[in-house]
Amino acid sequence: MIRPTEISPFRLGIRGQEAVSDETLAALFALPAFRIVAAALPDPLLAVDSDENILFLNAAMAQLSGIPAASAERLPLANFLRRAGFRLEENPEDEGRTDGLARLVSTADGRFLPVQRRVLASGELARGYRLYIVRPGETPVLPRRASRAAPRADAPELALPPGLKEQVQRATRAYRRGVRILLLGESGVGKTVIARHVHDLAAGKEAPFVHVNCGSIPETLFESEMFGYERGAFTGALQAGKRGFVEAARGGTLFLDEVGEIPLSSQAKLLKFLEDSTIQPVGSPVSKRIETTVITATNRDLREMIAQGRFREDLFYRIATFPMLVPSLRDRPDKEALLDALLAKVNVGRQPQLRLAPDCRAALLAAHLPGNVRELSGIIDYLDIVADEVAMPKHLETVLSVAGAPPAVPFLQAEGTTLKEMTAVFEDQVLRDAIARYGSKREAAQHLGIDNATLIRKLRRLPGQGLAG
Numbered sequence: 001m002i003r004p005t006e007i008s009p010f011r012l013g014i015r016g017q018e019a020v021s022d023e024t025l026a027a028l029f030a031l032p033a034f035r036i037v038a039a040a041l042p043d044p045l046l047a048v049d050s051d052e053n054i055l056f057l058n059a060a061m062a063q064l065s066g067i068p069a070a071s072a073e074r075l076p077l078a079n080f081l082r083r084a085g086f087r088l089e090e091n092p093e094d095e096g097r098t099d100g101l102a103r104l105v106s107t108a109d110g111r112f113l114p115v116q117r118r119v120l121a122s123g124e125l126a127r128g129y130r131l132y133i134v135r136p137g138e139t140p141v142l143p144r145r146a147s148r149a150a151p152r153a154d155a156p157e158l159a160l161p162p163g164l165k166e167q168v169q170r171a172t173r174a175y176r177r178g179v180r181i182l183l184l185g186e187s188g189v190g191k192t193v194i195a196r197h198v199h200d201l202a203a204g205k206e207a208p209f210v211h212v213n214c215g216s217i218p219e220t221l222f223e224s225e226m227f228g229y230e231r232g233a234f235t236g237a238l239q240a241g242k243r244g245f246v247e248a249a250r251g252g253t254l255f256l257d258e259v260g261e262i263p264l265s266s267q268a269k270l271l272k273f274l275e276d277s278t279i280q281p282v283g284s285p286v287s288k289r290i291e292t293t294v295i296t297a298t299n300r301d302l303r304e305m306i307a308q309g310r311f312r313e314d315l316f317y318r319i320a321t322f323p324m325l326v327p328s329l330r331d332r333p334d335k336e337a338l339l340d341a342l343l344a345k346v347n348v349g350r351q352p353q354l355r356l357a358p359d360c361r362a363a364l365l366a367a368h369l370p371g372n373v374r375e376l377s378g379i380i381d382y383l384d385i386v387a388d389e390v391a392m393p394k395h396l397e398t399v400l401s402v403a404g405a406p407p408a409v410p411f412l413q414a415e416g417t418t419l420k421e422m423t424a425v426f427e428d429q430v431l432r433d434a435i436a437r438y439g440s441k442r443e444a445a446q447h448l449g450i451d452n453a454t455l456i457r458k459l460r461r462l463p464g465q466g467l468a469g
């Protein structure tokens, strides 16, 4: 089998050249032959240019990140990583290496994947072209560090309204005592971000944070995905068996997102784990004890679901020791501070810094955004791409759905926008509109005639609005 390293662009004719221009590299990645081979590689692969803009990503990387190739190309690497929920981290197993080649990418669901970073042009590492190749099959066991990593200097603080800030502090104390937190609020308000924040503060960034989207696990796979299985447990099972999400979260956080979507039969299995902290992988005769802190989140009214017999009351009391409501964007008094925080995020390493013209800022603050902070964040990402230094109202025309107005077909006048991009943005708007109208993703999926997992996958692929969002 061809290994990715064997088809590095060095082999495609650049080897030996002292300096490779942006144009040469771009031409290389545009070569049909290169694209065909790289696209078919089983290992996720991503190439960036000297300005850390994405030149190319293959299908495996698109699948791993949930971001389609057409949307990702030309995106700044930092944006791509953020949208995919990836972080590039130094590999502690390779401490002491000075060439900076060994890195890890940690994914939103808490996996750590080794990355080979190849410098495609000679010259300083920081200015070279790089090819990132992820090898999911070779997941290393990460040593836990004694001391907590210092917060990254370039990571802006999480923007929270005053009341919520105190709630988060209390939740952090609750977490440290092993109390289970239930985050309530509409889709896109920041429940996941808050769960991760509490985890970082209470458990430390190095501890595993396993994000499980309960709505996307088919009922028949719930047990094996959650608790794992032994080798040969069922037809189609991996030879070596598989660790479940619970075990992957050992020593850290198991974040059960969309907990209201868990079918009743699976709720009973989850309840058992929450009661005795033990799991029994499918096909295994023995049970294991797993210490992990569970945080849950939902945009459903669980009490109403209990009254309707769709959610177990005993499970509710097991997960809701510390319930916390995250307000929707329209109810937040700190919209301006939030906007600035989102702007600060895209401005990390950006030259020139992106600013908002006063009327653009006013339009954003007044906008009706049913997708909440996720939608606002997607718009800022879009402005990051289309505006050089000052974002003007004209930049918003195609992405903002004005309060009360039906969703407009976007991008009709946008130059240089492909049909695929327009379709993706339109689809995104339809999905968000349906979620806002029907109150939950499951209901929205039913009305749209797609299954819940497809809707969630599409939303993850398009975390915000806009060209690449």
Ligand SMILES: Nc1ncnc2c1ncn2[C@@H]1O[C@H](COP(=O)(O)OP(=O)(O)OP(=O)(O)O)[C@@H](O)[C@H]1O
Pocket: 158, 159, 160, 185, 186, 187, 188, 189, 190, 191, 192, 193, 194, 257, 297, 299, 341, 342, 373, 374, 375, 377, 463
């Ligand atoms: N306080 C915040 N500061 C900066 N960015 C935020 C904040 N809250 C949310 N975001 C951004 O909004 C997006 C959506 O947030 P998040 O995924 O946490 O929402 P959620 O409530 O968990 O949504 P869902 O219910 O659909 O899973 C994220 O991409 C995140 O970057």
